[in-house]
Amino acid sequence: MLDTQRIRAVTLDLDDTLWPIWPTIARARAVLCTWLQDKAPAAAALLADPEAAAVLRSEVVQAHPHLSHDLSALARENIRTALRRCGEDTGLTSGAFDAFFAERQRVQLYDDAIAALEFLAVRYPIAALSNGNANLDLIGIGAYFQARISAREFGIAKPDPRIFHAAAEALGVPAGSVLHVGDDATLDAHGALGAGMQAVWINRAEAAWPHDGEPHATVPDLTELCRLLA
Known part of the structure; x- marks a missing residue:
């Protein structure tokens, strides 16, 4: 059971906790392909093909295991590899990534996200703790967080x-x-338990818990999280 009296601070995941990530990634990939269309049409076609793009991403991940904690570096390398494979200008990599990354920050927050952040921020110091590459200031919610720890910067995910x-x-x-x-x-949730923290699992999909050792609480959304902590 969750012991609210022990809580002196909160760490929050970002992707799929405060916003759904895959619609955002889909839009960012579409923007990337549009940006490349006139400059590198073969790479644009490769990246626009879902099956071919998935194979390419898998190959890049396997070829660069040292970048597994850095999604931005992997995205750059994915673009560079597509351009090189298609015989097009790899000098376009930075511009193409910038287009992708800008769109990646245009997230659509869950309806209860701002209310939950306001609720938490007046009660606890909050740190963002993410394996992703969201920029909280570009998204517009940086003021709610006292610290930001990303796998990309920390070097460990x-x-x-x-x-x-x-x-x-x-x-x-x-x-x-x-x-x-x-x-x-x-x-x-399982990672936090292993680190000696209390954990609340946001389980919107009503999935089965896959590990031994339950989280301290499971809730369907951020509204229920706030009710739990009220």
């Missing part, structure tokens, strides 16, 4: 306990006094 401990340290509290909230059963 969730569910490694070290990134959870880094977030607790950034908030100035021990891990046992932190509540971590996120949508991913393994990366978020």
